[in-house]
Amino acid sequence: MWLSVWTRAVIAPATRRALAVWCGAGIVAAVIFGGNAMAPGDLTGVALHDPAAGAVLAVTWLLLFVPTARIIVRGDGALYLRALPHREWPPRVVATAALVVLQLPWLALWIAGEGVRGLVVVAVVTVPVIALGAWRPRRARARVPHWRGPLRALAGIYVRGLARKAGDALVRGAGLAVLAGIAGSLLVRNNGLDGAHAAALASSVIAVVLVPAVVGLLLPLRDAHRTSAALAASLGISERARIAVLASVVAGVHVLAALIGALIVLAMTHVALVVPVSLATGLGASLLTARVLARARDATRIVVASIVTAAICVVWLGWLGAIGSVFAAVTGLVAVLSTRAG
Amino acid sequence: MTALRVEHLVVRRGGRTVIDGLDLTAAPGEIVGVVGKNGCGKSTLLMAIAGVLEPTDGRIVVAGASVWGSTRERTRARTALGYVPEGADAPGFLRASELWALCAAARRTTPPSPALIEQLGLDEVAELALERMSLGQRRRACLGAALLGPPALLVLDEPDNGLDVRRLEALVRLLREHAAAGHAAIVSTHDQSLIDQIGARIVPLT
Numbered sequence: 123m124w125l126s127v128w129t130r131a132v133i134a135p136a137t138r139r140a141l142a143v144w145c146g147a148g149i150v151a152a153v154i155f156g157g158n159a160m161a162p163g164d165l166t167g168v169a170l171h172d173p174a175a176g177a178v179l180a181v182t183w184l185l186l187f188v189p190t191a192r193i194i195v196r197g198d199g200a201l202y203l204r205a206l207p208h209r210e211w212p213p214r215v216v217a218t219a220a221l222v223v224l225q226l227p228w229l230a231l232w233i234a235g236e237g238v239r240g241l242v243v244v245a246v247v248t249v250p251v252i253a254l255g256a257w258r259p260r261r262a263r264a265r266v267p268h269w270r271g272p273l274r275a276l277a278g279i280y281v282r283g284l285a286r287k288a289g290d291a292l293v294r295g296a297g298l299a300v301l302a303g304i305a306g307s308l309l310v311r312n313n314g315l316d317g318a319h320a321a322a323l324a325s326s327v328i329a330v331v332l333v334p335a336v337v338g339l340l341l342p343l344r345d346a347h348r349t350s351a352a353l354a355a356s357l358g359i360s361e362r363a364r365i366a367v368l369a370s371v372v373a374g375v376h377v378l379a380a381l382i383g384a385l386i387v388l389a390m391t392h393v394a395l396v397v398p399v400s401l402a403t404g405l406g407a408s409l410l411t412a413r414v415l416a417r418a419r420d421a422t423r424i425v426v427a428s429i430v431t432a433a434i435c436v437v438w439l440g441w442l443g444a445i446g447s448v449f450a451a452v453t454g455l456v457a458v459l460s461t462r463a464g
Numbered sequence: 465m466t467a468l469r470v471e472h473l474v475v476r477r478g479g480r481t482v483i484d485g486l487d488l489t490a491a492p493g494e495i496v497g498v499v500g501k502n503g504c505g506k507s508t509l510l511m512a513i514a515g516v517l518e519p520t521d522g523r524i525v526v527a528g529a530s531v532w533g534s535t536r537e538r539t540r541a542r543t544a545l546g547y548v549p550e551g552a553d554a555p556g557f558l559r560a561s562e563l564w565a566l567c568a569a570a571r572r573t574t575p576p577s578p579a580l581i582e583q584l585g586l587d588e589v590a591e592l593a594l595e596r597m598s599l600g601q602r603r604r605a606c607l608g609a610a611l612l613g614p615p616a617l618l619v620l621d622e623p624d625n626g627l628d629v630r631r632l633e634a635l636v637r638l639l640r641e642h643a644a645a646g647h648a649a650i651v652s653t654h655d656q657s658l659i660d661q662i663g664a665r666i667v668p669l670t
Contacts, residue, residue: 123570127555206566208539208570
């Protein structure tokens with residue numbers, strides 16, 4: 123029974139966290155390997171023979187998987203259980219198995235690409251994954267913030283809510299943003315695209331891959347929005363102002379993630395137009411999501427909203443090309459401005 | 465044999481030495497009250513004694529077994545103690561009845577007796593998940609789990625938090641009975657009247 127409770131307290135939340143990575147990796151795999159004449163061996167071959175490419179791929183996986191590994195390696199969810207008598211080895215065996223199984227996309231890539239040699243690569247990369255997962259950085263000395271005005275203070279609270287409650291999701295989001303950029307670049311390159319077509323296609327890929335990246339950040343933001351409602355009301359901050367602050371924080375995070383993806387595409391394909399197109403698309407998607415977030419009570423609605431907003435942006439880009447990003451941004455702006463307060 | 469012996473305990477957390485060279489004992493039948501200002505390391509000390517937080521240095525022995533020793537000693541020590549946490553809460557998805565079943569199975573003892581259920585009002589919380597309970601209800605559920613056995617050493621981290629007057633009286637009664645039966649307890653609290661009522665020997669932390 124002890125082991126079953128330990129598994130529910132440690133492995134279940136780790137699995138939930140890994141699912142977002144699996145979703146992102148699945149989308150990227152579909153883009154890279156689905157009908158683009160690329161095989162896993164091409165990617166792993168490049169990673170093995172080009173140290174820079176290999177380092178980028180390994181760091182991307184570290185960003186994606188360390189947040190999941192942290193839950194398992196630290197086992198903070200089962201602190202109480204340590205006070206009960208138990209055998210030491212069963213949780214270690216389950217944790218080791220989980221560390222292998224939850225790396226499924228990475229494992230599948232390397233085994234499909236390199237066979238047994240791939241297993242060695244996975245084992246080598248798992249060492250820093252465990253070390254980083256166990257690392258507890260010293261807590262920075264808290265400084266008293268000086269915010270000018272209540273709205274900046276509220277935005278500061280939301281940002282702190284993100285940093286303190288969703289630090290792992292931020293790291294994973296950065297990893298998925300890099301992955302989105304890599305996927306967008308490969309799709310553009312393999313299809314021999316350039317200019318506006320390349321920018322629209324890469325931005326669509328980034329918008330879709332960013333869905334699992336952003337969902338992990340939206341839930342703590344919703345909590346910060348809900349739990350600060352009474353405080354804001356007592357300080358005389360209107361509901362409209364709160365929605366505007368929420369939308370600006372969501373937009374800031376989403377646009378930053380889109381920028382990471384766009385810069386990767388720019389570096390790999392030299393298509394400069396991808397940066398403004400991706401940023402405008404990210405702005406549109408984030409503002410559309412912010413409208414739902416301001417009113418949403420359950421997590422499912424937020425997940426569905428993220429998928430739908432990404433789909434709306436992709437439709438704009440698919441229909442009008444690069445200029446569709448402007449329409450995506452305008453759609454988002456109209457959506458957030460028409461959000462009813464109260 | 466002492467119920468609890470802490471020798472030259474050092475605990476560092478987040479780059480800060482929270483406990484530095486602490487020595488402490490509790491004899492069978494004795495209640496030790498750990499007091500001190502917020503952040504002085506009361507919960508850290510109790511987490512180390514309960515086997516939750518590994519100390520940087522020093523030794524903790526419960527009922528003759530080292531809490532952080534060999535696998536066999538660890539198991540023996542944990543079987544002999546019951547813990548009510550402040551910081552290291554039990555998994556919130558567990559119902560109280562599941563928590564008691566877990567603790568009873570792990571410590572090879574029986575579920576809460578009817579007398580314990582009556583005194584702590586455990587029947588009201590039995591089917592509630594810990595994460596859905598109020599602070600006082602969670603405290604009662606964890607007290608019920610800690611008292612199973614009963615253990616040679618109770619480790620209670622601010623057990624009076626959130627308890628109403630009736631349950632506070634029950635806690636005092638249970639602690640007195642526990643000590644009268646020859647078992648020990650270490651209790652951290654800010655409440656001087658609780659210390660007085662349970663007749664605890666005060667150990668101040670600075």
